[in-house]
Amino acid sequence: MNRLRVTPGPVLALTAAWLATRALMCGLLTHDSSPRLGGGAVPREVWRLYSHWYGVLSHGAFPAHDSTWQYPPGAGPVLLAPGLLPWLTYFQAFVVLTLAADALIAVALVRAGTRPGRSLLGAAVWTCGLPLLLHLPLARYDVEVTALAVLSLLALGRSPRVCGALGALGALVKVWPALVLLGTPRGTGTRTAWRWAAAAGGACGALLAVSFRNPLAFLSQQGGRGVQIESLGGTALDLARHAGWPGRPRYQYGAIEMVGPHVHAVATASLALTAVAFGLLVLWRLRARHWTPATPYDAALAGVLLFTVTSRVISPQYMIWLIGLAAVCLTSRHTSQRPVAVLVLVASALSSVVFPAFYRDVVAGTWTGCLLLVARNAVLAATAVLSLVLLWRSARPPTQGPAPTDEPRPDSDRLPDRVLSIS
Template sequence: MMLLLLAHDSLPVLGGRVAREVWRGYHHWYGTLSTGAFPAQDTLWQYPPGAGLVLLAPGALPWWTYLQAFVALTVAADAVVAVALVRAGARPGRSLYGAALWVGGLPLLLRLPLARYDVLVTALAVISLLTLKRSTRACGAFAALGALVKVWPALVLLGAPRGRGTRSAWTSAAATGASSLVFLALAFRDPLAFLRQQGGRGVQIESLGGTVLSLASHAGWPGGVRYRYGAMEFTGPHVSAVAHLSLALTAAAFGLLLLWRVRARHWTEATPYDAALSAVLLFTVTSRVISPQYMIWLLGLAAVCLTSRHTTQRPVAVLVLAATAASSVIFPLLYPEVIDRTWTGTALMLVRNGLLTAAAALSFVRLWRSGTARDVPGARRRPRALPKSRAPALLGDARGAGRRSRGLPG
């Protein structure tokens, strides 16, 4: 169905051509990357250096056009995620709900996932989480590769179990990331050029701050909308203040996640999954940009959570699914309404971002409670040491009980 919609991408009823990003943006960058340089002077280039390898990958299928090869690789990544979720869910004590969420939820975004490279990034994050139990080193390596492509997969390591597991995962991530970055720096010119473009971004109309400004425009705010840095962004008074507030909220979200990490005392097999979803949700809703393809990340992480029967994120997954459906109505179906800030467009943004904000708040609250509660089913806790004053007495009671059980005087 998604492929059929992409084949008819130009139909007016579908709201616009989403494949334009591939054959106009990605393909253009492919030409620059093929010369051994990143598009440093292009303000639309805002991706970490690992993204260059992803955009070069369709060249390995020369018998197809760039768009066809890119879609083929995306479909393959989609299949990898589905198979990984099925295998994880089919194990004893696990659940296939995660696979069902991914297979049934991704088409809610219509053909958009096939025309963005976020499915490939999500595949790296999903594999990273699902390999954690078997190999913390593999988990860290996949997370690092994902972070080199689009940064956010680094957050999946937040919930790694304390002690040797965390050290192993983060050491592997650091080694993989550093060696890969050195390779990219030697193979291409200007690998860090994306930082300059990222720093100049403003408030996108689909972000939470953008929703506030859209509402303000109905109350007389005189700002406008302009295409900048590959997105429709607000311009006018107070936009800079909203952007800085978003950055402050992102910093606060990071502080909350660190506080949870310090205070958490219980870990189940689902805790790393739940922490990853909660972290990415918090960073998404506080971001200056919430593009529709971000929902692909959240669907993938929610699906990983649902593979475990110990997850606390089931209601969060439902909210993510609802927000995904709302996102496809916003883009591409009714995107002109959002750009023009009509009441319909503003209402749609309120619904979608309201669902995401509720999901982020609920996710963190449930993660916090599961990590700090006294009794959590399936949780592993540190054994509590007995007070020194009580240990000899309890030991004596135990010896006496053993002597009496054998008919000996206590």
């Protein structure tokens, strides 16, 4: 088989960039006492909250009466994993495992990008884009979840079974990775991926239900959540404070949420918008007539973007998901999401300004905090709309010529010809 020779220079440059940026992120994590770095608030979730959950989980139960526990049962093994490194503190072990997951994503993107006809731009976006969130990614388990989603998407071309299984495991940990199966091309590949997702999800879910008590405790806590101040609805309410709205922010359910008149209506509107977003994605799936090797990646990014911006909660760590999915898109030269990836990076940088740099202003409702929230969420909303529009346009049948492929015909990673143009 003839394959393109990949010069080691770009890979070595990415390796050096990864090492340098991760060293910087670790440095910020250990010296974050500055108010602009959160005053110690960023790592607090690990050494106080995650560590507490570890103690409960290690006794074979999920935190049933803890309002901050809002995660599916698959999160349990992830939060127990630092126990595999008993010579380290929980916090140290958690950061080490998060860095390992981060490195795994980078390696997978480099490997995908060095295949014939592919691009290393995706690996560059992950390597250089994640540090835009400062040290936050090292103190949340969203990197591990993103790793499952990224590996699932990259496995699709070779093994729909692995793709489906990894997507299901990701969904068990934090729900949203189920969306990576949204854009699988119609036909045998989709049926195989979805069957394996159902089987793997069912088997692992049953195992967790047998191994731990209260596996569904998260449902009641998740259902009780209100409108987080960083969401689109929270931003509107934050602005309304300047117009005389009597509500205020309050710490509850593990986040700063808005409480007061009309909050329930705003939460209901957010859920309605999420339902509309789901309907649009289903409609796209039904009407799409053209797939390229990049379509599954593009659909995953568009889906997660829509669900993010319509959520009652837009925590800054959500940007980790979007950076990872944007990076996967950019491994393909035929992605429709290049401008979307740029906007995701812009929104990520703005998120770091919102939290931790100016979070006190955000909570206090100052004009500085309000305008920063408006800027970040306006970029995110525009990004989601643009992503869907580009995805929809890319699904139209080509007017002439064969559909593009990422790899030469002999390469086994290329999607089958019959799924590239479907009439």
